Amino acid sequence: MIAKKVGLPKEHWDFFYEYRNDFKFEIKQDIKIHCTGNKGHCKFTTEVFENCLVDHMVESHSFGKFPCTKNVDCKFMAYSKECLKQHISKFHGSGRVVPTKDQRYSCKFKSCSYMAARVSALEIHHRVHENRLLLCQFCNYTSNWPYDMRDHMRYHFQIKTQECPVCNLSFINLKALNTHIKFHSSDFSCIHCHLSFKTVHRLNVHIISCERRLSKLY
Helix, strand or coil, X not given: CHHHHHCXXXXXXXXXXXXXXXXXXXXXXXXXXXXXXXXXXXXXXXXXXXXXXXXXXXXXXXXXXXXXXXCXXXXXXXXXXXXXXXXXXXXXXXXXXXXXCCCCEEXXXXXXXXXXXXXXXXXXXXXXXXXXXEECCCCCCEECCHHHHHHHHHHHHCCCCEECCCCCCEECCHHHHHHHHHHHCCCEECCCCCCEECCHHHHHHHHHHCHHHHHCCC
């Protein structure tokens, strides 16, 4: 069984079963795992074993343990400074989801104003507060979303299922494919305010400060 041969935790079993035809675990010397640092551009690889990338991520990408100090009720522990920055923005700052009339389940922590439309979404929110996250068996990465962990594992093993219809290059997920497809287009339009730009770089810079996008956050 795959899980027993490489010592995988139970939460990773579904991923490896789904992509079982892409692995040859019977031949140990052929098993390689890729670093996900530098936004997936790091070329470092190593053999597969528990925590095999932890030292590399710490030494080469400054990974570690970075606690959230924004709120006394938040015990979140980030694996990198960039992860902590995103957490503060999305969980405590302007990037967080604003309650609507359909959201009726309140966070159990009095210092938090988060509300959810479903109990399952509220439970995921509580996991962040309590740092009950999914943990990668191979590196420092953590996530509260199973789909994020799935894509992270795809990066580790370079499983690319999304193919570009223009140039036939393959990508890890649909988001990466859509970003790539923009480079085949001459129309770089903001999906929020519909302004057009000559390059994807200018479009991305604009999106950060797009007033129409920001207005949806408040």
